[in-house]
Amino acid sequence: MSSQPADHEQAFEKRKSGIGVRMTLIYSVIYAGFVILSVFRPESMGARAVLGLNLAVTYGLGLIVIAIVFALVYNHLCRVPPTGGGRKREGA
Numbered sequence: 328m329s330s331q332p333a334d335h336e337q338a339f340e341k342r343k344s345g346i347g348v349r350m351t352l353i354y355s356v357i358y359a360g361f362v363i364l365s366v367f368r369p370e371s372m373g374a375r376a377v378l379g380l381n382l383a384v385t386y387g388l389g390l391i392v393i394a395i396v397f398a399l400v401y402n403h404l405c406r407v408p409p410t411g412g413g414r415k416r417e418g419a
Contacts, residue, residue, distance in 0.1 A: 342405075343404075343405045346401060346404055346405060347401065350397050350400075350401060353397075354393065354394065354397060357390065357393060358390060361386050361387070361390060364382075364386070365383070372386075
């Protein structure tokens with residue numbers, strides 16, 4: 328028995344983990360911007376931004392949209408191993 332499938336799966340799991348960590352760090356920086364703005368410049372959160380909504384609502388909705396986009400991107404990147412392989416069926 329070869330350990331190649333196990334090595335391949337382990338490499339794929341490591342890749343998925345790396346993607347998840349990077350996306351979490353990016354989202355954390357964006358969210359930190361929201362928190363910092365709220366704490367140190369609360370008056371700016373009331374400014375009109377998009378479609379008559381204030382900056383707080385616009386930024387909050389943006390955070391939600393970014394989280395959904397990140398989830399879709401993560402799902403797409405982690406659906407299939409990068410080699411296009413995958414597991415062999417047992418009967419094949």
